[in-house]
Each structure stands twice: as structure tokens, then as C-alpha cells.
Amino acid sequence: MTIASSSPPSRLPLSGGEGARTKPSTDRGSGGSSGGDGRLAAVFIAPALVGFVVFLLWPTLRGIYLSFTRFNLLTPAEWVGLANYDRMIHDPIFWESLKVTVEYVVINIGVQTVSALAIAVLLQRLTQSAVLRGIVLTPYLMSNVVAGLVWLWILDNQLGIGNEIIAGLGFDRIPFLADETWAIPTIALINVWRHVGYTALLLFAGLMAIPNDMYEAAKVDGASEWRMFWRITMPLLRPVLAVVLIMTVIGSFQVFDTVAVTTAGGPANATNVLQFYIYQSAFGRFQFGYASAMSVALLVVLSAITVLQYRLTRAGQTDLG
Amino acid sequence: MAAVTTTTTTRVRPTGRRPLSPGRILAWTAMGAIVLVTLLPFYWILRTALSTNSGLAAHASDPLPVNPTGTGFARALGLESTKDAIAQGGAGGGLKFWRYLLNSVIVSTLVTVCQIFFSAMAAYAFARLRWRGRDKVFALFLAGLMVPTIFTLLPNFVLIKELGLIDNLLGIALPTMFMTPFAVFFLRQFFMNVPREVEEAALLDGAGKVRIFFRVLLPMASTPVLTLAVLTYITSWNDYFWPLMVSYSDNSRVLTVALAIFRAQTPQSGVDWSGLMAATLIAALPMLVLFGFFARRIVSTISFTGIK
Numbered sequence: 001m002t003i004a005s006s007s008p009p010s011r012l013p014l015s016g017g018e019g020a021r022t023k024p025s026t027d028r029g030s031g032g033s034s035g036g037d038g039r040l041a042a043v044f045i046a047p048a049l050v051g052f053v054v055f056l057l058w059p060t061l062r063g064i065y066l067s068f069t070r071f072n073l074l075t076p077a078e079w080v081g082l083a084n085y086d087r088m089i090h091d092p093i094f095w096e097s098l099k100v101t102v103e104y105v106v107i108n109i110g111v112q113t114v115s116a117l118a119i120a121v122l123l124q125r126l127t128q129s130a131v132l133r134g135i136v137l138t139p140y141l142m143s144n145v146v147a148g149l150v151w152l153w154i155l156d157n158q159l160g161i162g163n164e165i166i167a168g169l170g171f172d173r174i175p176f177l178a179d180e181t182w183a184i185p186t187i188a189l190i191n192v193w194r195h196v197g198y199t200a201l202l203l204f205a206g207l208m209a210i211p212n213d214m215y216e217a218a219k220v221d222g223a224s225e226w227r228m229f230w231r232i233t234m235p236l237l238r239p240v241l242a243v244v245l246i247m248t249v250i251g252s253f254q255v256f257d258t259v260a261v262t263t264a265g266g267p268a269n270a271t272n273v274l275q276f277y278i279y280q281s282a283f284g285r286f287q288f289g290y291a292s293a294m295s296v297a298l299l300v301v302l303s304a305i306t307v308l309q310y311r312l313t314r315a316g317q318t319d320l321g
Numbered sequence: 322m323a324a325v326t327t328t329t330t331t332r333v334r335p336t337g338r339r340p341l342s343p344g345r346i347l348a349w350t351a352m353g354a355i356v357l358v359t360l361l362p363f364y365w366i367l368r369t370a371l372s373t374n375s376g377l378a379a380h381a382s383d384p385l386p387v388n389p390t391g392t393g394f395a396r397a398l399g400l401e402s403t404k405d406a407i408a409q410g411g412a413g414g415g416l417k418f419w420r421y422l423l424n425s426v427i428v429s430t431l432v433t434v435c436q437i438f439f440s441a442m443a444a445y446a447f448a449r450l451r452w453r454g455r456d457k458v459f460a461l462f463l464a465g466l467m468v469p470t471i472f473t474l475l476p477n478f479v480l481i482k483e484l485g486l487i488d489n490l491l492g493i494a495l496p497t498m499f500m501t502p503f504a505v506f507f508l509r510q511f512f513m514n515v516p517r518e519v520e521e522a523a524l525l526d527g528a529g530k531v532r533i534f535f536r537v538l539l540p541m542a543s544t545p546v547l548t549l550a551v552l553t554y555i556t557s558w559n560d561y562f563w564p565l566m567v568s569y570s571d572n573s574r575v576l577t578v579a580l581a582i583f584r585a586q587t588p589q590s591g592v593d594w595s596g597l598m599a600a601t602l603i604a605a606l607p608m609l610v611l612f613g614f615f616a617r618r619i620v621s622t623i624s625f626t627g628i629k
Contacts, residue, residue, distance in 0.1 A: 040530055041452035047435075048443035049458070051499020056465050059476035066476060073482065119355060126348045134616045135356055138363070141608040143559030145577045146601050149584060150362045153369065153594055161365060164382040197359065201620070225344060254471045257561045261581045275471060275562075282475055283566065292475055299472050306467075 066292035073286055084293035094294060096269060097277040100184060104273060105252045107188035113245065115192065116199035121229060123200065124207040125215075133204070136197035144257035147194040148187075152177060152262050155186065177262050180270040187258050187271060199248060206240030207233065246309050250302050274298055370394065370599035377594055393599035397583075418603050420571055421579040424490060425604075428564070428575055429557040431494040437550050440500045441542070444508035445534050449520070459509075465502035471562070478566045488569045497557065504549060511545050512538060548622040551615050555608055576604040 067084055069077035088094050123133060139147065155162045155176040163173045176186040210232065218228050256275040259265065265272040265280070272280075274294065282291035368386050369377065376387030395401045399417040446452070447459050477496050486492030515538060523533050539546070561577040568574050574582075583600050584592070612619065 036452050037446075037450040037530060038452045041446045041450040041455070044442040044446040044450065044534075045458070047439040048500035048505060051439065051496075052462060052465060052502070054480075055477060055496040055499065056468065056473060056502070057461075059473040059480065060468050062476040062479070063472055066479075073479070118351070122348060122352050122355075126345070126352060130617060130620055132352070132356070133620045134612075135359060137616075137620065138609070138612070139359060141555055141559075141612050142605050143561060143577050145559075145561050145580050146605050149580060149597060149601050150366055152584075153592075153598065154362060154365060156592075156594075159377055159381045159594070161382060168382065193358070193362075250469060254469060256471075257577075260561070260565075261584055278475075279562075282478075288475065288479070295472050295475060299469065302469055303467070 063292050063295055066289055067296045069289045069292075071288040071292075073288060077289065080289065084290045087290060088293050088297065093269065093272070093277065094274075097272045097274045100270070100272060101253060101255070101274040104184050104188050104255055105249060107185050108191055108252050108255075109245070109249055111189065112192045112196050112199060112248065113241075115196050116203055116244075117241075119196065119200035120203035120207055121233065123204050125225065133201060136200055138197070139194045140198040142194060144191070144194065145261050147190055148258040148261040151186075151190045151193070178267060180267055183263055183267065183271045187255070187262060190262070191252075191255065191258055195248070195251075199244060202244050203237065203240065206237050206244075209240075210236045242309065246306055249305060249309065253298065253302055253305075366598045366602050366605070369594055370602050372595055374591075374593060374595050378591075393595035394603070396593065396596040397600035397603055417571065418576070418579065418600055421574050421576045422603065422607075424573060425558055425575045425577075426607075427490050428494050429554050431490075432497050432557040433550050433554045435494075435498045436500060436504060436553060437546060439498075440504035441508050441539065441546065442534070443500060443505050444512055445538060447505070447509045448512035449534075449538075450530065462502050462505055466506065474563060474566065477563075481567060487567055488573050489567075490573050492567050493564050493573060493575065496563070501553075504553070507549060508542065508545070511542055515541060544618060544622060547615065548619050551611060551619055554611065558608055580604055 066077060068079060068081060070080050070083070071077035119136060123129075123136070142150075154160050155174075157163055157173055157175045157178065162176075167173050174182060176182050214232050214236075215228055218232060223231070254275055255273050256279065259271050259273050259276050260279075263271045265276050275298075278291045278294045278298075281287045281294065368384070370393045371386035371389050371391070373388045373390050373392065380387045392401065397418050399419070443462075447455060447462075473496070481487060481492045481495065484492070484495075486495065519537060519541070520533050523537050528536065559577065560575075561581070564573070564575045564578050565581070568578055580597075580600055583597055587593075
């Protein structure tokens with residue numbers, strides 16, 4: 001959570017710059033008020049707490065509970081112990097969809113992180129134009145559905161401009177979303193198009209924390225941009241990069257929208273990502289218990305990845321200062 | 322660019338005066354390619370939406386709209402008779418994008434206004450009020466950040482069904498209407514950084530804590546609140562999975578769901594690309610306009626918005 005707290009709200013109409021620098025104490029010393037603010041706090045916290053308990057805490061516990069039941073929405077849930085998990089372990093479609101999801105995440109995150117880093121560095125070292133930052137962010141304003149549909153059209157086998165260009169260059173048309181080997185990489189890249197700008201801006205924010213003097217000093221020593229990138233930018237950006245990576249990987253594992261509007265899991269289950277399979281099990285076959293068990297599996301995978309990545313990248317630490 | 326540099330420390334660099342080295346030419350070329358890939362799909366939506374379906378089939382690679390017309394938009398908005406629509410390669414199904422547009426506006430507005438307001442209240446209680454168990458409750462909220470939203474969707478669907486709010490706009494809005502852990506966390510962080518002196522001055526003037534929240538802290542937080550609100554609005558507007566679960570009919574259908582249905586209703590003659598792209602534009606345009614208004618502030622505050 002380092003990014004959120006890193007820069008102070010410097011554009012506030014505070015009484016001069018000095019006030020902003022005094023570190024506020026946590027809760028003591030708020031003048032002459034007597035005792036606690038229990039009653040007032042109860043009123044202020046109530047709506048959020050209700051929302052938290054009813055729509056986040058309770059569903060989380062219930063989701064775990066449902067994974068041990070047989071439940072079709074119409075009759076009450078019936079406890080079946082580990083039956084759903086047993087079934088999951090022996091379900092080849094589950095393993096296949098897990099494999100497809102991992103394949104998607106690897107391509108999506110790999111391409112997206114490298115491109116976002118490149119864009120962020122260009123925005124830092126080449127130009128700091130706010131207009132360009134705005135342009136880069138525009139695809140993020142579209143829904144996954146819109147992004148999916150636009151690229152479905154551009155990559156259409158018969159009439160899509162993408163394939164027109166490929167054919168115009170003398171190559172064979174590529175059935176991007178209708179071919180078993182192409183479909184997952186294509187969906188992964190469509191989502192890169194939508195998310196890369198936002199990711200780049202997060203990294204850009206991290207880059208702004210690196211003192212410009214470092215680059216100036218390195219330049220005096222005759223270092224090239226390439227060398228500065230590896231010796232200054234990368235080491236100092238690492239903590240931010242780690243947090244962004246954890247966020248984007250978790251988001252990437254939840255892919256659903258793009259698959260639902262472009263391929264609907266096909267061809268031949270080639271894009272049947274885990275979230276899509278979960279949706280199908282719940283709303284196609286009304287196996288809410290089994291769907292919940294797979295959701296729990298996804299939750300476990302995501303938690304494990306978070307812990308692992310945090311350890312590997314030493315996310316909490318910074319080399320700066 | 323002064324407005325931007327104020328947020329991001331002073332880093333004005335004399336870019337213009339540098340000679341164009343081969344490296345810089347290469348870098349600018351890369352930047353140009355990135356801008357092109359980013360923006361061309363938007364042009365292609367417009368070009369397709371203004372073309373006729375027969376024109377698209379005959380001149381697939383024409384960079385300009387083929388036989389420019391507004392019939393794609395007319396079909397998307399349900400303004401054409403079924404017969405006309407089918408004749409032009411549409412599905413003729415009764416899709417009413419005005420209705421879906423309104424539904425999307427209602428849901429996103431409800432979610433944004435309530436969520437930000439309630440989250441700000443909670444954030445204030447966490448940052449500035451003294452009460453027993455405060456740190457424990459806050460730790461619980463922080464733990465909530467770790468639960469992926471997608472995990473709560475199935476049980477939330479069951480809950481909304483039990484509440485009898487399936488196929489109801491309120492049912493779509495409800496789960497995110499009260500708070501998100503992120504919004505609470507983000508705003509608390511902001512309130513913590515506001516110097517005590519500001520409130521103490523107001524206290525001396527005899528203002529109560531409620532008054533301080535509404536008259537002092539909330540106005541001070543206008544920039545982060547605005548950024549958070551715009552991002553929340555966009556997220557809510559673009560949400561597909563949750564409304565897909567909850568809505569079954571025009572009563573509660575939002576734009577994202579309607580678009581997917583439009584796409585699924587492929588007519589005999591093939592996909593109605595012109596109508597579909599027109600509908601896509603209708604769904605996307607409000608967010609582009611919204612962003613256009615606040616772009617400068619959002620782009621420069623995203624640095625400390627950070628995690629979403």
C-alpha cells in the first residue's frame with residue numbers, strides 16, 4: 001500500500017506549506033473535547049460497517065461455507081463435506097481451465113508489465129506531457145466489454161481491418177479469436193491494450209519519486225540512458241513495481257468479461273478460463289456448491305501468489321534513502 | 322504544464338532545447354506508435370458506426386466511413402422499425418439503448434454518491450474520532466482489501482436473491498453502495514495528513530465535530546474525493562460480471578450487459594457491425610466526456626490514488 005501514502009496531498013489550500021509538514025498525531029490532543037466520541041463515531045461508521053459486514057464479510061464466510069454444500073438456489077444448501085473438493089481434484093475441465101488461466105496471466109502480465117514500464121520511462125525521460133498521459137489512459141475508460149467488441153471487429157477474419165492489413169501484406173488471414181492456439185494470446189493482448197496505460201501511470205508515479213539529481217549526476221559521468229535505466233531506475237522503482245505487479249496479477253486472474261463477449265470459452269474450451277467455468281457451473285448448471293469450491297481454490301491461489309511475490313520482490317523495502 | 326508540475330515536485334526540464342539524437346528520434350517514434358495503437362481503435366469504432374453494413378462488406382479496408390449514414394445509431398437506439406432494421410443487416414430485436422443508458426446512469430450515480438459519502442464518514446471516524454475498538458475495526462477493513470471482489474459475487478448473488486432484489490437496479494448497486502475498503506483506506510490516509518491546527522481553529526470557534534467534518538475537512542478533500550468519485554463512476558459504469566448475474570430484463574439492464582446481448586443476437590446476414598459499433602460508442606462516450614472534464618486533475622492525482 002505504499003503508493004497510496006507516498007505523496008502528500010500537496011495541492012490543498014492549506015495555510016502555507018509549513019503546516020502540511022507537521023506530522024499529525026494519531027488521536028490524542030484534539031483540543032478541549034471531553035472523553036471519547038463513541039456515539040458520534042457509531043453514527044459515522046454505521047453505514048460503512050453495515051456494508052462491510054453484509055456485503056463483504058458475510059459473503060466471504062458464506063462462500064467458504066457453500067463450498068462444502070450441494071446448493072442449487074431453489075432448495076436449501078445441503079452439507080456434503082469435501083465432496084465438491086474431491087470432484088474438483090478429479091475434474092479434468094477444472095485443471096484445463098486453471099492451465100488456460102495461468103497461460104493467460106503469464107502472457108497478459110508479461111507483455112503488460114514490460115510495455116507499461118517502457119511507456120512510463122518514456123513519459124519520464126522523453127517528455128512529461130500531461131496530454132500524452134491522458135491519451136495513454138483513454139482505453140482504461142472503456143469497459144472490458146467495449147474493448148473486447150472493438151478488437152473482435154478489428155480482428156474479424158473476413159472484414160476486420162487487422163486481417164485486411166495482414167492479407168494486404170501477402171500473409172494468410174489469422175482467425176485470431178476462433179483458433180485454439182491464437183485465442184488466449186489474443187484475449188491477453190486485448191486486455192493489455194485496455195490496462196497498460198493505467199499500469200504505466202502507476203509506475204510513472206513511482207518514477208517521479210526518484211530524484212532528478214541522480215540522473216543529472218549520472219549524465220555528468222557520461223552514463224547512457226540505457227545504463228541509467230538499469231542502474232538507477234530499476235533498483236529504485238523495484239518496491240513500486242512489486243506492488244503494481246501483485247495488484248495486476250490478482251486482477252489478471254479474475255479475467256471474465258473479455259472472454260464472455262469474444263469467445264464464450266471456445267473454441268473447444270481453449271479460452272475456458274477459471275472464472276468463466278465458475279460462472280458456467282453456477283448459472284449454467286446451478287451447481288453453486290461446486291462453483292463456490294472452485295472460487296475458494298482461486299482465492300487460495302491468489303493468496304499464495306501474493307505472499308510469494310511479496311517475499312520474492314521484498315515489496316516493503318526501498319533502496320531510496 | 323505548471324498545474325501538473327505542482328503535484329509532482331518541480332521537474333521542469335528544458336526538453337525543447339536538446340538536439341535530436343538518433344536515440345531520441347527512436348524514442349519519439351516509439352511514443353508515436355504507442356499513441357497510434359491507443360487511439361486508432363476509437364477512430365475505427367466511429368468509422369464503422371457511420372458506415373452501412375453492405376458498405377463495410379464491400380470496402381472492408383476503406384479508412385473513411387463507407388456510405389456515411391446514421392442508421393447504425395438509429396438501430397442501436399431502437400428508433401427504426403424492425404423491418405428497416407433487418408433490411409440494413411440488424412437483428413431487429415427491441416434493444417432500447419436509451420433505457421440502458423438511463424439504467425447505467427442511475428446505478429453508477431447511486432453507487433458513487435453513496436459509496437464516497439459513507440466511506441468519507443467512516444474514514445473521518447477512523448482518522449479523527451476517538452472510540453473503543455477503533456483500531457481493531459480498521460484492521461478488519463484492511464483485511465477486507467485482501468478479498469478479491471470476484472470471490473464475493475456468488476454469495477452476494479444468493480443474498481440479493483434472498484432480498485428479492487434480482488432484476489432490480491437497487492440490487493445491482495447495493496453491494497458497492499456502502500463502502501469499499503479501498504475508498505475508506507484512501508480517504509482515511511488523506512484525513513490523517515490534514516494538520517490538526519485547522520480543526521482546532523474551528524473548535525475554538527465553537528464548531529462541533531460534525532460541523533468540522535462537513536464544513537472543514539470535506540471541502541479540503543475535494544480533489545482526492547473528486548478523483549476517487551470519477552474512478553468509482555468509471556468502474557461502476559464499466560462493470561459487467563455483477564450486473565450480468567443480477568439483471569434479466571430491460572428493467573435493470575445496464576449498457577455493458579446490453580452490448581453483450583446485442584453482440585449475441587447475430588442476425589442471419591452476419592454480425593451487425595455498424596449497429597454494434599454505434600452502440601459501443603454510445604456506451605463509451607459518456608466516460609470519455611467525463612474524463613475530458615477532469616482529465617488534468619485525475620492524471621496528476623493518480624500518483625497518490627495508486628491502488629485500485
